[in-house]
Amino acid sequence: MRKMERGASIIIHKWVRLKPWDRLLIVTSKEYEQEAKALRRQASTVTRSVSVLLVENKGMHVGMFFDDNEEIFDPYTTIIAATEYSLVTTKAAKRAIRRHKKFLSLPLSTNDGRSMLRYDFLxxxxxxxxxxxxxxxxxxxxxxxxxxxxxxxxxxxxxxxxxxxxxxxxxxxxxxxxxxxxxxxxxxxxxxxxxxxxxxxxxxxxxxxxxxxxxxxxxxxxxxxxxxxxxxxxxxxxxxxxxxxxxxxxxxxxxxxxxxxxxxxxxxxxxxxxxxxxxxxxxxxxxxxxxxxxxxxxxxxxxxxxxxxxxxxxxxxxxxxxxxxxxxx
Incomplete structure (x- = not known):
């Protein structure tokens, strides 16, 4: 758990550099709820506006939902896509980026049973x-x-x-x-x-x-x-x-x-x-x-x-x- 919190801290404080006025959305699935909770804990030390969107884990096809719902990120200033597969190439991500929202693609897929937030490469x-x-x-x-x-x-x-x-x-x-x-x-x-x-x-x-x-x-x-x-x-x-x-x-x-x-x-x-x-x-x-x-x-x-x-x-x-x-x- 300590390494997962370390990883979440790096992402929120060093990569995203969340601000008190930010409205953060963490997109994830049930398989990665522990990672989402760690990110939320770290984010909540900075801003009161932290939301989590749980989507069905459709594996390689998860991006199709975000192609069909381009406007889904509109209410937020900052999005962390903590799903199994990358969302950075989706239409919703493209729209968010074009509107100058902060967007971090955080694919969590691993093959060894460890959480990606525990890896030292972070x-x-x-x-x-x-x-x-x-x-x-x-x-x-x-x-x-x-x-x-x-x-x-x-x-x-x-x-x-x-x-x-x-x-x-x-x-x-x-x-x-x-x-x-x-x-x-x-x-x-x-x-x-x-x-x-x-x-x-x-x-x-x-x-x-x-x-x-x-x-x-x-x-x-x-x-x-x-x-x-x-x-x-x-x-x-x-x-x-x-x-x-x-x-x-x-x-x-x-x-x-x-x-x-x-x-x-x-x-x-x-x-x-x-x-x-x-x-x-x-x-x-x-x-x-x-x-x-x-x-x-x-x-x-x-x-x-x-x-x-x-x-x-x-x-x-x-x-x-x-x-x-x-x-x-």
Whole structure:
């Protein structure tokens, strides 16, 4: 319980930085009532206006409710989406962000029985992540094409013309009042211009660790082939559950920045945050700055990327190599 309270305190006081005049809504489900109670306890030390919205846990389809009820966040100044799956890419989140409400996406999905609020990666120095993100975003912003390779065999090209990179580190003030618990730089890539092979040897998003590396082939922005092996079959079965062909479309490139995170398949948000990894986000990307809607969003994570922005290399096998402050890593 002590670690859960520590995590809740970090989120309320350091990330959201709740104020006495804020009207807070915590969105959660019955499975995560303990986390919601911890967040509420911490929030109640700051403001008297704290509400909890319990929604039915529909797993990967929970976002559909928030697509159908865009106005649900209108009465509140601050929203913490403490559900199993991320809500940051939903229409309701997009509306809240457009209206300059504070919005934190806090996906609580784990595969090891521990509460996400108990994980040590929440203690990452957010100032360090902010400095590091600025270094990477400088090169991403001025590029139109990004190539990613890995020792496992990834050779993937994405394009981002007209798209702006952003970053998350939990702290709402650092990313224009909306953020995610995932500490990363992200790019809402062009939805029809991802091509090549990604060898997924890290995480399959919500369904956990990639026990065997699996080759995923993209053409014109869409997955056209997943390798026939146990990991690949598991991934295909999971994606079929969305019952939406748009879940096969690449809509995001992410680069993990959290040096306290481990990519072990235990926690969705920790996996994609891990320094030394990159991920491709599939499906919905509208709240990130893209145009792709879908019934959901999840990430495929791979280790040790070498990343090239146009003709400039910014990462070598998982380590940033562009000039950066000496104290960061």
């Amino acid at each position: 203690m990452m120095d957010t100032k360090k992540s902010r400095m590091l993100s600025k270094v990477i975003m400088k090169y991403l912003k001025n590029s139109s094409r990004i190539r990613i390779t890995t020792p496992a065999g990834t050779d993937l090209t994405v394009e981002k013309r007209g798209r702006e990179p952003g970053f998350f580190n939990g702290v709402l003030k650092d990313s224009k009042d909306y953020s995610s618990a995932s500490i990363e730089v992200y790019v809402p890539i062009e939805e029809t211009r991802t091509n090549g092979i990604m060898v997924v040897d890290g995480s399959l998003g919500y369904i956990g660790r990639a026990e065997n590396p699996v080759r995923v082939r993209f053409e014109a922005g869409r997955i056209v082939e997943i390798e026939d092996n146990p990991t690949g079959n598991r991934l295909k079965a999971y994606m079929d559950q969305y019952q939406d062909p748009r879940i096969c479309i690449a809509g995001e490139l992410g680069i993990g920045l959290n040096s306290l995170s481990k990519c072990e398949g235990n926690c969705y948000i920790e996996d994609e945050s891990a320094y030394g990894t990159f991920h491709i986000g599939l499906g919905r990307n509208i709240a990130l700055g893209g145009i792709q809607n879908a019934k959901g969003h999840f990430d495929l994570v791979a280790h040790s990327p070498s990343i090239y922005t146009d003709n400039r290399q910014i990462m070598q096998e998982g380590k940033i190599i562009v000039p950066e402050p000496d104290f960061i890593y």
